[in-house]
Amino acid sequence: IADSIAAQVMGYLKKNKNAVRVDALGSLRRQVSTIGDIDITVATNKPKDVVDYFLKYPHQKLVEQGPSGATLLLTNGRQVDLRVQKPQSYGAMLQYFTGGKNHNIKLREFALDKGLSLSEHGIKTVKTGKMKEVSTEEAFYKELGLSYIPPELREDKGEIEASRSGNLPELVQIPDIKGDLHVHSDYNLEPSHDLGVDSVADLFTKAKELGYEYIGFADHNPSIANHSENRIIEIMKRRKAYYEQHKSSRVHYVLLCEVDILPDGKLALPKEAFSYVDAVIVSIHSAFNQNRKTVTDRIIRALENHPKVRIFGHPTGRLLVGREGVDADWEKVFAVCKKRDIALEINAHPNRLDLPDSLIFDAVKYGLKFCINTDTHEISGMDYMRYGVSVARRGWAKKSDIVNTLGYNNFKEWLL
Ligand SMILES: [Zn+2]
Numbered sequence: 001i002a003d004s005i006a007a008q009v010m011g012y013l014k015k016n017k018n019a020v021r022v023d024a025l026g027s028l029r030r031q032v033s034t035i036g037d038i039d040i041t042v043a044t045n046k047p048k049d050v051v052d053y054f055l056k057y058p059h060q061k062l063v064e065q066g067p068s069g070a071t072l073l074l075t076n077g078r079q080v081d082l083r084v085q086k087p088q089s090y091g092a093m094l095q096y097f098t099g100g101k102n103h104n105i106k107l108r109e110f111a112l113d114k115g116l117s118l119s120e121h122g123i124k125t126v127k128t129g130k131m132k133e134v135s136t137e138e139a140f141y142k143e144l145g146l147s148y149i150p151p152e153l154r155e156d157k158g159e160i161e162a163s164r165s166g167n168l169p170e171l172v173q174i175p176d177i178k179g180d181l182h183v184h185s186d187y188n189l190e191p192s193h194d195l196g197v198d199s200v201a202d203l204f205t206k207a208k209e210l211g212y213e214y215i216g217f218a219d220h221n222p223s224i225a226n227h228s229e230n231r232i233i234e235i236m237k238r239r240k241a242y243y244e245q246h247k248s249s250r251v252h253y254v255l256l257c258e259v260d261i262l263p264d265g266k267l268a269l270p271k272e273a274f275s276y277v278d279a280v281i282v283s284i285h286s287a288f289n290q291n292r293k294t295v296t297d298r299i300i301r302a303l304e305n306h307p308k309v310r311i312f313g314h315p316t317g318r319l320l321v322g323r324e325g326v327d328a329d330w331e332k333v334f335a336v337c338k339k340r341d342i343a344l345e346i347n348a349h350p351n352r353l354d355l356p357d358s359l360i361f362d363a364v365k366y367g368l369k370f371c372i373n374t375d376t377h378e379i380s381g382m383d384y385m386r387y388g389v390s391v392a393r394r395g396w397a398k399k400s401d402i403v404n405t406l407g408y409n410n411f412k413e414w415l416l
């Protein structure tokens with residue numbers, strides 16, 4: 001994925017002694033979910049040295065080269081665009097090429113009203129032609145009378161107005177996250193679909209490494225095609241005992257279950273089996289193409305099925321490559337989540353990123369809560385949390401909007 005390719009190239013550039021700073025630009029820096037070309041900038045007093053060094057990076061083809069940058073086509077087919085700028089003007093460069101387009105258009109109009117013109121070189125007073133160089137973006141926005149606008153917000157969704165009036169949200173950050181509530185272990189409860197591959201013990205260790213206070217095991221429900229109701233209840237009972245035996249003294253756990261929302265909105269877990277979980281995540285894993293009314297009624301029925309339904313997993317069901325999400329009436333779904341205090345999942349898996357940022361933005365306005373989860377099936381998946389946090393930030397979510405920023409006791413209080 002673009003993110004890790006960019007990290008490799010940026011790591012390479014940082015090794016050059018003439019590179020004062022290295023940053024991503026464009027959609028990558030704004031953490032947009034799908035990224036095409038990779039744009040990178042370097043602050044340097046020796047632009048030629050840095051460009052020459054960049055050209056030694058393993059590549060398929062040199063696409064373009066100039067005094068202030070170059071473009072390479074990498075062997076993996078990705079195009080990487082490098083721009084260099086002197087440190088005194090680096091803030092202007094960063095701001096200008098981070099975009100987004102509509103943010104910059106609005107910002108340029110805003111500046112023109114003040115008699116200023118913006119470019120990657122700095123801020124020019126139109127009347128006198130005098131150019132003010134700015135080394136940081138903070139200084140750039142400050143020159144315009146604005147507080148710093150984080151890149152994730154630069155989409156012209158009211159961020160310039162909010163910055164001006166001091167009302168920018170304090171966005172959630174990775175260290176705010178206290179637990180991951182959607183983790184599949186290798187405990188075999190004969191599920192409807194994929195089992196995790198790693199042990200409960202290893203997952204606890206990973207949670208500890210990540211500094212979490214708690215982890216939520218959310219294995220898929222036992223297959224309803226292969227088992228009777230009584231058998232499912234038995235499996236769930238046995239599972240509860242298993243986790244109890246394998247608990248850790250270092251990290252708390254909550255026992256969840258990711259339960260399929262069946263096509264008619266019923267849940268694939270018998271009522272009696274709910275006694276053996278703390279709460280459930282409900283998710284759609286089939287029949288994605290239902291019409292709007294059917295899928296909306298289906299979701300609502302599922303959310304209202306049981307008081308232990310606390311999280312709505314990967315709500316749209318989209319896959320970034322290959323599947324559009326369900327076409328639900330989100331206003332109606334949001335109303336039910338609000339009434340029942342159900343959290344919408346922000347699924348951090350890079351193939352999902354679901355809810356999408358635009359729906360998070362709407363849901364934040366609606367006053368809903370979110371839970372950012374990785375949906376881990378193997379241990380390295382727990383590192384994807386940062387992608388979920390990025391999407392949440394693009395949706396203007398604050399720490400207080402996210403239930404898994406709560407400490408363990410407060411989280412339990414919310415959950416139960
Ligand atoms: Zn799922």
Ligand SMILES: [Zn+2]
Nearest residue numbers: 182184258375
């Ligand atoms: Zn899952």
